[in-house]
Amino acid sequence: MIHQIIFLYFATVILVSALLMITRRNPIHSVLFMLLLFFHIAGLFVLLNAEFLAAVQLIVYAGAILILYLFVVMLLNVDQERQSVRANRFWPWVAAFGVLIAGEILLLISRSTFPGDAGKTMATPGAGVMELGQALYTQYLVPFEIASVILLVGLIGAVMLAKKAVKE
Amino acid sequence: MNTAISISGLKALLPFLIMTAAAMVVMLGIAFRRDHRFTVLLTLAGLALGGGSLVFTPFAPDRYVTTLVLVDAFAGYYLALLFAAAFAVVCLSYSYLEIQGGHREEYYLLVLLAVLGAAVLAAATHFASFFLGIEILSVSLYGLTAYQRHRDQSVEAGVKYLILAAVSSAFILFGMALVYAEVGSMEFARIAIRAGAAGGALLGTGLVLIIVGLGFKLAVVPFHLWTPDVYEGAPAPVTAFIATVSKGAVFALVLRFFGNMDIRVGGALFLIFTIIAVASMFFGNLLALMQQNVKRVLAYSSISHIGYLLVTLLAAGPLRLNASAFYLAAYFVTTLGVFGVVTVLSTRDRDADKLDDYRGLAWRRPWLAGVFTAMLLSLAGIPLTAGFIAKFYLVAAGIGSALWLLVIVLIVNSAIGLFYYLRIIGAVYSMDGPPGPSMPISLSGSAALGGLTLALLWLGIYPGPFLALIGSLMQTAH
Amino acid sequence: MILAWLIIIPLAGGVAAWAAGRKDGHWPRRLSLAALLIDAVLFVVIWRDAATEPALARGTWLAELHLNWIPQFGIGIHLAMDGLSLVLVGLTLFLGMLSILCSWTEIRDRIGFFHANVMAILAGILGVFLSLDLFLFYFFWELMLVPMYFLIAIWGHENRQYASLKFFIFTQAGGLFMLLSILALYFIHHAGTGVYTFDYSLLLGTPLAPMTSLLVMLGFLISFVVKLPMVPFHPWLPDAHTEAPTAGSVILAGLLLKTGAYGIIRFVLPLFPLTAPVIAPAMQAFAVIGILYGALLSFAQTDLKRLVAYTSVSHMGFVLLGIFAMNTTSLQGAVMQMLAHGVSTGALFILVGLVQERMHTRDMERMGGLWSAVPRLSGMALVFGLAALGLPGFGNFVAEFLVLLGTYRMSPATAAIAAAGLVLSAVYALWMVQRAFQGNRRWSGSLPDLSLRETGIMALLVIAIFWLGLYPGRVLDITRPLVSTMQFIPPSANQLDARTGGPAHDRMP
Secondary structure, three states: OHHHHHHHHHHHHHHHHHHHHHHOOOHHHHHHHHHHHHHHHHHHHHHOOOHHHHHHHHHHHHHHHHHHHHHHHHHHOHHHHHHOOOOOOOHHHHHHHHHHHHHHHHHHHHHOOOHHHOOOOOOOOOOHHHHHHHHHHOOOHHHHHHHHHHHHHHHHHHHHHHOOOOOO | OOOOOOHHHHHHOHHHHHHHHHHHHHHHHHHHOOOHHHHHHHHHHHHHHHHHHHHHOOOOOOOEEOOOEEOOHHHHHHHHHHHHHHHHHHHHHHHHHHOOOOOOHHHHHHHHHHHHHHHHHHHEOEHHHHHHHHHHHHHHHHHHHOOOOOOHHHHHHHHHHHHHHHHHHHHHHHHHHHHHHHHOOOEHHHHHHHHHHHOOHHHHHHHHHHHHHHHHHHOOOOOOOOHHHHHHHOOHHHHHHHHHHHHHHHHHHHHHHHHOOOOOOOOHHHHHHHHHHHHHHHHHHHHHHOOOEHHHHHHHHHHHHHHHHHHHHHOOOOHHHHHHHHHHHHHHHHHHHHHHHHHHHOOOOOOOOEHHHHOOHHHHOHHHHHHHHHHHHHHHOOOOOHHHHHHHHHHHHHHHOOOHHHHHHHHHHHHHHHHHHHHHHHHHOOOOOOOOOOOOOOHHHHHHHHHHHHHHHHHHHOOHHHHHHHHHHHHHHO | OHHHHHHHHHHHHHHHHHHHOOOOOHHHHHHHHHHHHHHHHHHHHHHHHHHHOOHHHHOOOOEEEEEEEEHHHOEEEEEEEOHHHHHHHHHHHHHHHHHHHHOOOOOOOOHHHHHHHHHHHHHHHHHHHHEOEHHHHHHHHHHOHHHHHHHHHHHOOOOHHHHHHHHHHHHHHHHHHHHHHHHHHHHHHHHHHOOOOOEHHHHOOOOOOHHHHHHHHHHHHHHHHHHOOOOOOOOHHHHHHHHOOHHHHHHHHHHHHHHHHHHHHHHHHHHOOOOHHHHHHHHHHHHHHHHHHHHHHHHOOOEHHHHHHHHHHHHHHHHHHHHHHOOHHHHHHHHHHHHHHHHHHHHHHHHHHHHHHHHOOOEHHHOOOHHHHOHHHHHHHHHHHHHHOOOOOOHHHHHHHHHHHHHHHHOHHHHHHHHHHHHHHHHHHHHHHHHHHOOOOOOOOOOOOOOHHHHHHHHHHHHHHHHHHHOOHHHHHHHHHHHHHOOOOOOOOOOOOOOOOOOOOOOOO
16 A cells, blocks of 8 residues: 555656656756656666666766756857747647557556566565676676677767868 | 687687677787778678677587577577678778778778677577667767768767667666566576566566667667668768678577567567557558659668568467568678668769759669669569569468468568669669769779679579578577 | 570670660661671571471481579470471561660660560570470560660650550469469379479470369460460450550560460470360350450551550460361461461551650641651551561461361351451451541641651561561471371361371371
């Protein structure tokens, strides 16, 4: 029961802050609502006994990515553009489409059984990090290494696109 | 199944390790000495080494390296194809970038990494390797597509590709999540068993979402909208890369993922793929008729070609893998050849994508025009070229599985396709072109085109040995 | 192996001509002619063998070659020659040489590439006449197309782009239907016997359900009647023939159309012995329509070349009629008509080319009175005009007579209507001669008459058409084994007795 109340709290805040994030005119406010959102998603992970994921969520998203966003927003002085219209005339269609998709997913979930979850996808409390580490360095070693290459690619691509043009 | 990687497993990963190492070496090489030719040579050496390592790689039908990667003959064949295609692209890129200004060296780094991503796709048997492969490939391609930063078109194409690839990745990821929720496994083999038995609504929805995502990557109708713009905007050798390496690797994955499933006639998957195939053939060809820009014509033509290729996915029996393997090889050679000609004709300011660039080419540069004609005829499926044998094989596979509708649509579309290929050929041989050759073609460009033409004719005239090779490789893969 | 050389030598000659064309304009012509002369020598060797050996009487192949090509698909290089192939190969080489000769002065640029294309077409045609592997046959069938497209598109007249595209699309679409049918046959044969093969001799006995048989046969037939052309599939013909350069028109009318007829005789009738008679009445009707329609339309033309093009529709109608009258007499007539039409129409196209080269127009309204200016040329036009209308003494007369005789036995009414085509052909042939060559001059200036080279070309053609007309026995002898061993299963029993299973006893008197 208490579990469910906590879940409901997190879920409500996630939804509300998501809505606020996309409706604020001031980009800095939006970023701050996103921060709130990430914190509460981390809370959901804790509820699922996935402490490691919760920590990663906070460190990576809240700690690194959002700070980067804030820097970008402030450096670019996007503030000046906050008067611009953020929703164009298509927004009712987009909203309707979103509601439709959400409805479909709800329908799908309500109609489905989850035979795959037979108790094994839920981590046991406290053991998550070690298991994760073991899996990452044995069975999932290949993708782990490959994932590092993605970062490299992103880095090269970004540097290449961002650097100044050389003069002949 | 052993979860740790053994020594033999590492050996099986040799081509992947070499590709990664090649990227590192090239990166260090650039840091050490920024020289275009040097970088290209390093890149070519890396690709050649990767291709050469395939000889020593212990391929076996059950050579799983963990559950993520299966290094069997199927993967081996596609790895060889991808490496060879990348080799040709690098040769063409050299002649293309040599006349461009700016830093050219990082380009090859991205090509090598993209090939690595493609290679992972060709060997993937697990959602994790599937997704990582797709991401490495796509992220490299964002950079490559936008490489000509001084051209607005190129940047626009890069942004378009970025957004659409990100959307498609999201579809794939969501689909994977749904499939996992029902099956409880991310291994292709288990998913296939489950899908064959009694797939629930979640599994079905997940598969459809994955098809949508892969549809974007393959550029099949109705997920093709990005194709003409990206083909037009990207530098010509990058377009060649997208058309061949990227699509080929994704198709290999499609074969691996859906190939194990029971795509029964009348089933939902069968219906979806049939609709996609028929729509791709018709839309691709009909829209190509209306284009004036050569790169856009080729973009639509590639849409229809993937539509043809989907026939093999629906065909049953041993012909399926053989036909798609041969078709892809022929399609690679032909597409690289066509874009190779576009590449060597491009100037510093713009790519040779207007029909007027080709008017009277036959009298200015007879050899190049001959190559171009051969490639276009191969795309059209005229005998003596690889494209004919490939299309023949497709039709054979289709009739062998009694896919009459698809075969007839394919044949009707072959006739439609002739129109626009002939229009380009007609321009090449028209009498009223501008006079005189403008600039010489670089050695690497002509070498690549020469090799591709020889391959085209070899596959078209004497395909026996190559078919035998494919036959023996795919037999063990089954 | 001699058969392979027959095809390889022209191809090699074409490549050599192309290479030589970059230096000098004359070498491509000489090289092409030399290649065809070598081929002609080979042809004479085979012809002499054919005449002496008892092979002719046995009705087996005069020469055969069987090699593996793509064993995985059961595709082989299976070439073989019987009497029918022999005479058609002869026609191909003859008209091939003439078309090189007649473009000696007409083609002035891209000479090397022109000859490469001509030689590639000829090689494709020779391949079609010699292939006994269906895949190889399709391969050569397509090989003819692309160079022909170039020939029209590059060296053609005013409307060449449109005409070449139309030609290509029509024939290619037809070809794809044939491919579908070939594959269907291939898979049906595999389902029945477990053997994947495209070999004609193995596929011959493939049992087919009636409906399947009909569909598969129609696939072949569409492709062949587009080439032939049969009336409603003819619209490509007048455009292509009119716009092509002279050599292109000669090859199109003289040879390419024959490949369609050859395909029906060689493949449709033997592969579908039970189904072909079912549609024979319909095909006869189409043939008769073609005869009349072609003749009427050619009468209505003012463009000299277009007029000749429409006569082809009419004459090829006789070939179709002869084939689907389905007896040995009519079939022999059809073969004869293929040869005679090849020579006579080839000659007419060459004449039109000569006129156009001199007057720079094909419009008959701007000719007239040519006889006084160029008597030799006009005389030749009269000769071949008479040949086209089927005057006795010319090959066309023998051919049309045989066709009508054979048809009369099957259906007197059909024969009677077809004979009306002969009357019409007299009208258009004489009308052409009168409007273009006689009457008042509607032009000014002076024109040169036939040169020595041109006289030589015309002399060869005249000899050929008279030889066919006055001494047809030789050709009929050589083609007889094929047509007489062909087992026709008649729709009704009052004609040939096929129930005995032996060859039909219906020989030429």
